[in-house]
Amino acid sequence: MxxxxxxxxxxxxxxxxxxxxxxxxxxxxxxxxxxxxxxxxxxxxxxxxxxxxxxxxxxxxxxxxxxxxxxxxxxxxxxxxxxxxxxxxxxxxxxxxxxxxxxxxxxxxxxxxLSPQNCIGIWLFAETYYYPGLREKAFLFTLNHFEEVVATSEEFLSLPTEHLYEIVQSDQLSVKQEETVYEAILKWIAFAPEERKEYVCVLLSNVRLALISPKYIIKNVIENEFVKSSPEYRATVLETLNLIVDHMSKNFSKSLLCHSFARPRLPSSILLAVGGWTDGSPTNIIEAYDPRTDLWIRMDYPEHIRRAYHGAVFLNKSVYCVGGFDSVERFSTVHRFDLATHTWHEVSPMHSSRCFVSVTVMDEYIYAMGGYNGHSRLETAERYEPRSNQWTLIASMHEQRSDASSATLQNRVYICGGFNGRQCLSTAECYNPNTDQWTLITSMNSMRSGVGVIAYANRIFAVGGFDGSRRLATAEAYSPSTNTWDTVLSMKIPRSNFGISVIDDCLFVVGGYNGSTTASEVEYYDEKTNGWSDASNMEISRSALSCCVVHGLSTMANNAVLPFFHFPQMLDEEEEEMEA
Structure with missing residues (x-):
C-alpha cells in the first residue's frame, strides 16, 4: 500500500x-x-x-x-x-x-x-460470469484429467450436453485409450437415459473408433443397447469396422487415415529424445514419445546437425540443442527448433565450446555449465536469454565438471557429479541467481559421471552413471530442506549417458550405455508406487542423447504436430484373429 x-x-x-x-x-x-x-x-x-x-x-x-x-x-x-x-x-x-x-x-x-472433482463446476462458473481466461484453464484442466474427472466427479454426470460435446470432440482430450471416451459418454447417458438417449449419435460420433481395437468394437459397441437405438450411428460403426479390417488385411486405401474416426487425439505433452551416439557415430534422429499410448514416433529432420553429448531443453514453444560433439568438432553453437513451424534456426553461440555439457532451464533462461572444450574440463557457466538472443557468463562452479547433469528446483540450479579430468565426482552444488553464487551441498553417496539428474517430487534425483569402474543402476534423491541424499530404488538395468525427463508424473530414463552396448530400453519410476516399470523401447539404441518434455501442444498449430501421431498399429495376434 x-x-x-x-x-x-x-x-x-x-x-x-x-x-x-x-x-x-x-x-x-x-x-x-x-x-x-x-x-x-x-x-x-x-x-x-x-x-x-x-x-x-x-x-x-x-x-x-x-x-x-x-x-x-x-x-x-x-x-x-x-x-x-x-x-x-x-x-x-x-x-x-x-x-x-x-x-x-x-x-x-x-x-x-482446480481439481478433477471441481474443474467442471469452475468451468461452468467462469462461463456464466464471462471470465474467458479462467474458463479456458478449467476446460483444459478437464481435458488433461478427463479419466479422473469421469471416475470421481459428481459434476460430470450433470454436465450439459453441449459441454460434453465440446469435451469429446476435442483433439486435445487426453486419454490413454479411446475406449475411455466411449465409456464416459455411455455413463453420462445412462444417468438419465430417457432424456439423453436422443444424443447418442451426436455424442458417440466423436469417438475415434479407428483408435479402438476391432475386438472391443465387436464385443462392446455394436451390440450396446444405446448404439442399437441409433441406426444411423450403428451403421457408421459397421462401416468403420470394415475399414479397419481392410487396413489390417492390407487391402485398404489411405482414406481411413483422413477419416475423423482415425484422427489421433493431440497429447498435452510429449517426450523428445534428441540426437545421441549410435552405430559408432552421432545421429540427428529425434524420436517423440506419447505416454498415453506408450508409442515412440520417429521424426526425421535432415537439416538437423548430428550431435552427441549435448543438451536439449524446451522453452517458449521451441526446443534448443546446446553444444555437443559431431565426432570431429566440439560445439559452441546452439540451434532452436520451432515446433509450430518445424524449422531449425541457429541462435547466438555460447562463449565456450562445450560437449558433455549440463543444460537446464530456470526463469526463462537456459543455463549451460561445464563440459569439455577439447583441451580441458570446464568450471565456467553461462546463461542464455531468448528475448535478447544473448549468452552471459555467470559465476564459475567450484569444480571442473564434464559429463555432469543438472536440474532446477525452488529457484536454484543444481548440478551433480561428472568428471574433472582425473576422477569421477560425487560432489554437487547449487546456484542462486539472486546472488550469482555457487554453494557446495552434501555430496552424493556414489561417484557418478554420465549421471541423469532431474527435479521430481520436490527433490533432486541423481540416477545411474559411471563410478570409474562400472555402470550404475542405483539412484538417490536430495532434499534441499535437510541437505541430505536418500537411497532410491535402483533401475532395472545399469546405464550412463542416457536421457532423463519427467512426464505424466513419472521419471523416465531413456537409452544410454550399459557397459557393453548402447541401449534402446526405456523405464520409468513412479514415486507413488516406489517402483520402476518398462516402457516401449526407442526405435534405435543410442547413448549420449538428451531428452526434454514439450508442453502446451494444444496452443500450437495442430497440423504441425499431429502428422507424427499416425494411425496405431494393431497387435499381431489381433490381426491373426481377424484374418482367421
Missing part, C-alpha cells in the same frame, strides 16, 4: 473527510467517493450518474456486509483475502461491481484450486 493510500485508509477508519456512506444490511461503511471510483466503474456511475450530487447515503442490496467490507478494504489497501470459503462469492460480487483487481485475485486463487 502506498503512503498516500495509507493516509486515505487512516482517514476512513477515523471517519474523517468521508463524503459517502455505503449501507448494506444496516451496516454502514464511511468512504471517500474518489477512492471507490478509482477501483470500480460501478461506483463511479453510482456516484456521478445514478444519484443526485447531494446524496451521501447509498443502500446496496444483493451483497452481504461481510463482502462489502472486503471490497471497501481492497479499494483502500489493494489487498484482498481470498479463501476457499469466499472465493466464488467474492468473485460474483467483484463481477457485479466490475472490480478487476479482485476478479484477478479470485481467478488466480480458483485456478490454483
Amino acid at each position: 502506498s503512503e498516500d493510500m495509507s493516509v486515505y485508509n487512516e482517514l476512513r477508519l477515523r471517519k474523517q473527510l468521508c463524503d459517502a456512506v455505503i449501507r448494506v444490511d444496516g451496516v454502514e461503511f464511511h468512504v471517500h467517493k474518489v477512492i471507490l471510483c478509482s477501483c470500480s466503474p460501478y461506483f463511479r456511475a453510482l456516484f456521478s450518474h445514478w444519484s443526485t450530487p447531494d446524496c451521501q447515503i447509498y443502500d446496496i442490496h444483493g451483497v452481504t456486509a461481510e463482502l462489502m467490507k472486503v471490497i471497501v478494504e481492497f479499494a483502500y489497501t489493494g489487498f484482498v483475502p481470498v479463501t476457499q470459503d469466499n472465493a466464488q462469492e467474492l468473485f460474483t460480487a467483484a463481477d457485479r461491481f466490475n472490480i478487476m483487481g479482485i476478479l484477478e485475485a479470485c481467478g488466480d486463487f480458483i485456478e490454483q484450486e
